[in-house]
Amino acid sequence: MRATLERAHLLKSLSHVHRVVERRNTIPILSNVLLRAEGGELRLKATDLDLEVTETVPAMVEAPGATTVPAHILHDIVRKLPDGAEISLETSGDGSTLAVRAGRSRFSLQMLPEGDFPDLTAGSFTHSFGLPAQDLKRLIERTQFAISTEETRYYLNGIYLHTVDGRDGTMLRAVATDGHRLAQAERAAPAGAAGMPGIIVPRKTVGEIQRLLDEPESTVAIELSDSKIRLTFGPVVLTSKLIDGTFPDYGRVIPQSNDKEMRVDRDLFATAVDRVSTISSDRSRAVKLSLSEEKLVLAVNNPDSGSATEELVIEYSATPLDIGFNARYLLDIASQITSGEAVFRFADPGSPTLIQDGGDNGTLYVLMPMRV
Template sequence: MRVTLERTHLLKSLNHVHRVVERRNTIPILSNVLIRASEGEVQLKATDLDLDALETVPAMVERPGATTVPAHMFYDIVRKLPDGSQVSLETSSDGGTLIILSGRSRFALQMLPESDFPDITVGELSHRFTLPAKELKRLIDRTQFAISTEEIRYYLNGIFFHTVDTPAGSKFRAVATDGHRLAQANMPAPDGARGMPGIIVPRKTVGEIQKLLEDPEAEVTVELSDAKIRISVGAVILTSKLIDGTFPDYGRVIPQSNDKELRVDKSEFAEAVDRVSTVSSERGRAVKLTLSEGKLVLTVVNPDSGSATEELHVEYDDDPLDIGFNARYLLDIAAQLSTDTALFRLADPGSPTLIQDSADAETLYVLMPMRV
């Protein structure tokens, strides 16, 4: 194999595919990126057996061929080469190393054969649709923070994508929960999505998709079955296994009859929560919200270090209420809100609270209270 590429194109593609590769691998070939050169192009591919990333780069191919080299080392080499340089890749005559040439720099990386590189069997993908990158990014941005990190409840370790019929029409919905908080975001269902199976996209795959959605004007093609998903954005194709589990009936935890409404300036609220939580314990992080007509008092008491209170003027004209929340969770949700005013719908100190943007009916958050 002998090819020449623009360093900029090669680096951009390696940046997309090398992230799939885990830093520590017990199987040597999984530490490598596959380089396959054919007429006018080079394919770069990496996998961890659950997720693989493939990107095609334009190149001047003098001699076609394929090999694999350590992904992170190859990426670091290309990253450190000068901007605007040309990079030549050539397999050695003995077939043991890949020679990388650029200007006066020369590197030789140990290779493993292409035949050892695994391939995720995709099978038949039953549904296919396209949607704008900015819409898919919005769904992920609004829900990703609520993905559970507990491996025991593995079926919560991703975002649940599915379609639902609502009075406003068919919706493509993303939901994530860790049992303490829940995030839900909708968009109009794209053509081809109706009737799709409900799928749980793993946390790592969600993160990689999010990084690919750099161009808000781009179109994203989604192909899926009940076991696999393939996402195509520009020249990049991500293929991933889905979480094999049943997402819980999340609708049961979304309160329908919370009748106490609190409206508060999002930024003022987040800054106040951040300030008073400074004295909270790392383990507890509980902040008490004391509501009375037109007033909200935030209180944190830490027996080991002290206490803090802050008062805010708010829109609230219902019965007085004391309720506690995890400060970190409140800040996470506030960071997702896109309008200036946060709307809290509350019931009592022991029931879940509904939080929304005052002007965004497509997104909602549910937060379980804490005992304070």
């Protein structure tokens, strides 16, 4: 194999694919990136057996071929080469090393045979559709923070993507929950999504998708089955296994009759919660909300460090209510509200609270209260 290409092209592609590779691997080939040069392009591929990313970049191919080399080392080499450099990649005659040349720099990397590199793309996909990148990004951003990190409840370690029939037709909905809070976002289902199986996209895959959504005006091609998903972002193709589990019936925890409504300025509320929670203990992070007509008092009491209170003007006309929440969870939800007004709907101090964006009917959040 012998190919020449621009540093900028190679670095961008390596930055996409090398993130999939775990720093520590018991299987040596999984530490490598597959390089295949043919037909005027270089294709790069990396996998961890659950997630695979491939990208194609233009290259001047003098001798076609393929090999694998350590992904993180190659990325670090290319990253440290000067801007505008032209990089030459050439395998040795005995097939043991890859020579990387740029200007006066020379590197020799140990290779492993490309025939040993695993392929994740086998199998067929039952559904395919296109989704604007900005819509996919919104679905992920509005729900990602609520993904559980508790490995024993593995079926919560991702975003549940499925279709539902609503008043405005079929909707594509994303849901995530960790048992303490729930986040839901939806948009009109694109053509081809109707009837798709409900799938749980793993947390690591969600993070990689987010990083690849760097062109908001583009459209992402999505193909899926009940066990895999494949997304195509221009020259980048991401294929991932799905979480094999059943997502819980989240509809049962979404309150339907919370009748105590509070409307508050999102920015004022978030900064006030952040200020008073300075006093809270790292363990509980509890903040108490005391609601009365047109007034909200935020209070934190920590026996070890002191107390704090702050008052806000709100829209509220129901009976007075005292309720406690984890301050971190409140701030996470507030950061997803973009319209400037947060709408809280309460039932009582022990029941889940419904939180919505005053200007976005496509999202909702549920937060479990705490004892304070």
